[in-house]
Amino acid sequence: TIVVLDYGSQYTQLIARRVRELQVYSEYLPWDVPLERILAVRPKGVILSGGPRSVYEPGAPTLPMGLLETNLPILGICYGMQLLTHALGGVVAQALTREYGHATLQTLRENPLIPVGEHSVWMSHGDRIEQLPTGFIALASSAGSPYAAMAHLERRWFGVQFHPEVHHTPIGREILRRFVVEICGAKQEWTPESIIAEGVRRVREQVGNAPVLSAVSGGVDSSVATALVHRAVGDQLTAVFVDTGMLRKGEREQVETAFRKNLGVRLITVNAVEEFLDRLEGVTDPEGKRKIIGETFIRIFEGQARRLGNPPFLVQGTIYPDVVESSAPDRQKAHKIKSHHNVGGLPEDMTFQLVEPLRYLFKDEVRLVGEALGLPPELVWRQPFPGPGLAVRCLGEITWERLERLREADAIFTGELTAAGLLNQRLMDEPGRIAQAFAVLLPVRSVGVMGDSRTYQEVVALRAVTTEDFMTADWARIPHELLSKIASRIVNEVPGVNRVVYDLTSKPPATIEWE
Numbered sequence: 001t002i003v004v005l006d007y008g009s010q011y012t013q014l015i016a017r018r019v020r021e022l023q024v025y026s027e028y029l030p031w032d033v034p035l036e037r038i039l040a041v042r043p044k045g046v047i048l049s050g051g052p053r054s055v056y057e058p059g060a061p062t063l064p065m066g067l068l069e070t071n072l073p074i075l076g077i078c079y080g081m082q083l084l085t086h087a088l089g090g091v092v093a094q095a096l097t098r099e100y101g102h103a104t105l106q107t108l109r110e111n112p113l114i115p116v117g118e119h120s121v122w123m124s125h126g127d128r129i130e131q132l133p134t135g136f137i138a139l140a141s142s143a144g145s146p147y148a149a150m151a152h153l154e155r156r157w158f159g160v161q162f163h164p165e166v167h168h169t170p171i172g173r174e175i176l177r178r179f180v181v182e183i184c185g186a187k188q189e190w191t192p193e194s195i196i197a198e199g200v201r202r203v204r205e206q207v208g209n210a211p212v213l214s215a216v217s218g219g220v221d222s223s224v225a226t227a228l229v230h231r232a233v234g235d236q237l238t239a240v241f242v243d244t245g246m247l248r249k250g251e252r253e254q255v256e257t258a259f260r261k262n263l264g265v266r267l268i269t270v271n272a273v274e275e276f277l278d279r280l281e282g283v284t285d286p287e288g289k290r291k292i293i294g295e296t297f298i299r300i301f302e303g304q305a306r307r308l309g310n311p312p313f314l315v316q317g318t319i320y321p322d323v324v325e326s327s328a329p330d331r332q333k334a335h336k337i338k339s340h341h342n343v344g345g346l347p348e349d350m351t352f353q354l355v356e357p358l359r360y361l362f363k364d365e366v367r368l369v370g371e372a373l374g375l376p377p378e379l380v381w382r383q384p385f386p387g388p389g390l391a392v393r394c395l396g397e398i399t400w401e402r403l404e405r406l407r408e409a410d411a412i413f414t415g416e417l418t419a420a421g422l423l424n425q426r427l428m429d430e431p432g433r434i435a436q437a438f439a440v441l442l443p444v445r446s447v448g449v450m451g452d453s454r455t456y457q458e459v460v461a462l463r464a465v466t467t468e469d470f471m472t473a474d475w476a477r478i479p480h481e482l483l484s485k486i487a488s489r490i491v492n493e494v495p496g497v498n499r500v501v502y503d504l505t506s507k508p509p510a511t512i513e514w515e
């Protein structure tokens, strides 16, 4: 294990993910946990994240008491480096100019951390190191930082002023590999197969011979959690899939094929389309829609559980970023936003014991595990889809006819993007790639002309965004030719639509979804 201590950087999670990409297990903890909490995971090394503070500010975050006495290798990144410097008697000062963005790093000598040469790195700092602490040597410099990287070779303490964890530092992966694998000596054993084997063991241990229930939504997390539990306990598991009528085109069939046919999971599909549509009749308020869908879902699910004799265990697709404690205030906020997003949450008065086999996994690991379990790529690599489904993309009143209209338009849009290679979730992480794309049906009619007659029909809005974390997003620069083709296909092929518009707002101020 490599422990990442979180000093409030927006990149903390990314550091842990990069370490895991090296197939080494990594966890992140708030900077102020007691040393015992760190030692409890038996770390091979510690990485100190960046952070927004300055080490001289009153109340600035510090090193955990006793960390330097543990003999563990340490890598301080940005604020983490300044903290090491400050704690060991070096001098940190405000740089004359803030270094932000690309910088050229020049390696000064052969060393175990940074390959010799010139590297393009990503900087983002106001303070810098003015004087190294005793025992340290400079490893590299940049125009704005004479000590852009430093080391105490004997103690295996390292500091870098730049961010090795971001895409914009191409050499970063190698630097992290050298630290984690060569300097810390961590074993590269964190593979999908080992994650599955460990997950299967834990699930078996937890549930014994008891029956287990799972709610499959078609989303990645619930699907992979279900497949993993099925691998562990086979027919002790019953999965329930509620067709709310708010699904995308072909989604129900896809889920049924993947689970029932390919994996042999006992899957019950509940056709609840009419019930959902009845309850949503006349409702146009977005929060009203969310509430009704959430409540209806729970009622139906409770009914199914009763029918199955109320199994004691329930599978949940909770993943690591949902559970982890963090000291970064914006991430705590992010969690809150997400929790009331979640539909299909637990009925409060039901007393299930939760089986959460993905609790330790990042999203990309969940996907790799899903593939290794035999789930189809379309399901494992699909874009995020809100719990209330198309209900929040069908603005205004929800009717079957309008849902069908939306489904068709959405299928054309995403189909064309996929065919053009622009919507490939496998590459979602690459900067500039489309992370999410969908159609929205507006409750607005406009005049058009088709053939010789006047039309008065609905408008479809297309939304496509690039984003790293869905907290901020930019609208995707889709080639005009392709947009043109998509628009004309939608107007020609989808009855009831005579106009298509493209959403040009970023988040903030807009959100990704329209409701």
Ligand code: XMP
Pocket (backbone or CB within 6 Å): 290, 340, 341, 342, 343, 384, 385, 386, 387, 388, 436, 470, 507, 510, 511, 512, 513, 514
């Ligand atoms: P917004 O619209 O807030 O969306 O920019 C950010 C991400 O969250 C998804 N989203 C939801 N997910 N239930 C969910 O499970 C919801 O009610 C919900 N609303 C938005 C959205 O698709 C995007 O990926």
